[in-house]
Amino acid sequence: MVPVEKNFVNNMFSVEGKVALVTGATGALGSVLSKGYGYAGCKVFMTGRNEAKLKALEEEFLAEGIDCAYCVGDPAIEEDVKAVIRACVEKYGEINILAVCHGVNKVQNVLDQSVEDWQKIMDADCKSVYIVTKFVAEQMVAQGKGGKMVVVTSQRSKRGMAGYTGYCTSKGGADLMVNCLACDLTAKYGINVNSLCPTVFRSDLTEWMFDPESQVYKNFLNREPIGRLAEPSDFVGYAIFLSSDASNYITGANCDCSGGYLVV
Ligand SMILES: NC(=O)c1ccc[n+]([C@@H]2O[C@H](COP(=O)([O-])OP(=O)(O)OC[C@H]3O[C@@H](n4cnc5c(N)ncnc54)[C@H](OP(=O)(O)O)[C@@H]3O)[C@@H](O)[C@H]2O)c1
Numbered sequence: 001m002v003p004v005e006k007n008f009v010n011n012m013f014s015v016e017g018k019v020a021l022v023t024g025a026t027g028a029l030g031s032v033l034s035k036g037y038g039y040a041g042c043k044v045f046m047t048g049r050n051e052a053k054l055k056a057l058e059e060e061f062l063a064e065g066i067d068c069a070y071c072v073g074d075p076a077i078e079e080d081v082k083a084v085i086r087a088c089v090e091k092y093g094e095i096n097i098l099a100v101c102h103g104v105n106k107v108q109n110v111l112d113q114s115v116e117d118w119q120k121i122m123d124a125d126c127k128s129v130y131i132v133t134k135f136v137a138e139q140m141v142a143q144g145k146g147g148k149m150v151v152v153t154s155q156r157s158k159r160g161m162a163g164y165t166g167y168c169t170s171k172g173g174a175d176l177m178v179n180c181l182a183c184d185l186t187a188k189y190g191i192n193v194n195s196l197c198p199t200v201f202r203s204d205l206t207e208w209m210f211d212p213e214s215q216v217y218k219n220f221l222n223r224e225p226i227g228r229l230a231e232p233s234d235f236v237g238y239a240i241f242l243s244s245d246a247s248n249y250i251t252g253a254n255c256d257c258s259g260g261y262l263v264v
Pocket of ligand 1: 024025026027028029030047048049050051053074075076101102103104124128152153154155198199200201202203204205206
């Protein structure tokens with residue numbers, strides 16, 4: 001008898017009925033992943049600091065039949081994160097999936113950068129990941145059913161770049177944090193923690209890089225075997241995979257989703 005269960009294989013990518021908490025839900029990727037989870041049948045609980053954007057997303061998704069809600073909060077502030085988790089559990093009873101999609105960058109040469117500016121990036125991109133994953137982990141452990149965490153970092157976690165002492169350091173820290181969280185949380189509590197590491201994808205901040213005539217775009221394509229820069233929707237499948245039973249044996253992984261950037 002070949003030891004694989006038909007029922008498991010038929011359902012292993014399903015996240016239907018799961019509660020997904022998405023941070024940075026107002027952003028280019030966070031909004032698309034939120035909708036993607038919603039289309040896949042999740043109950044989607046969104047958070048971010050911008051209430052107007054969260055409300056607009058909620059209206060759009062509800063009109064599409066997606067079960068969703070939001071709570072305003074700053075992911076780097078402990079009390080905000082605890083309040084977001086409480087609100088999510090009050091609304092949906094539990095949290096099964098966490099997708100960390102918030103983040104920021106301010107490009108500055110180290111010589112022009114103040115310690116305060118560097119710290120702001122570290123707080124927004126690294127400390128916040130600790131706070132969000134720690135308190136969601138506590139909630140998941142209390143539920144006793146395991147869970148899945150997907151932390152969006154960057155390929156900049158593995159490569160230095162001029163003006164990126166804050167961003168690369170914080171993303172590298174977040175990737176290592178994911179390795180450690182897996183050690184703390186997977187074997188004992190069934191919580192898988194992985195990161196998604198993209199290169200450039202389309203957002204308000206990166207739109208200018210998508211001009212096919214620009215040198216930046218041409219330089220990027222030389223490093224992208226896949227032949228184009230990414231759209232946020234390119235990561236929906238990977239995030240759902242890492243949130244589903246299909247990835248039960250994957251944890252602590254910093255998952256490349258760069259279109260082949262690292263192979264050139
Ligand atoms: N775009 C790319 O090319 C690219 C490439 C690699 C990795 N990434 C990473 O992928 C993630 C999503 O990127 P994105 O392009 O979707 O970004 P985005 O459109 O700028 O959205 C990011 C969200 O993060 C929140 N945010 C911004 N500054 C913050 C701060 N100081 N503290 C806490 N939250 C803050 C904002 O939501 P609120 O204002 O509502 O809080 C914002 O909507 C980020 O971690 C980013 O670093 C992006």
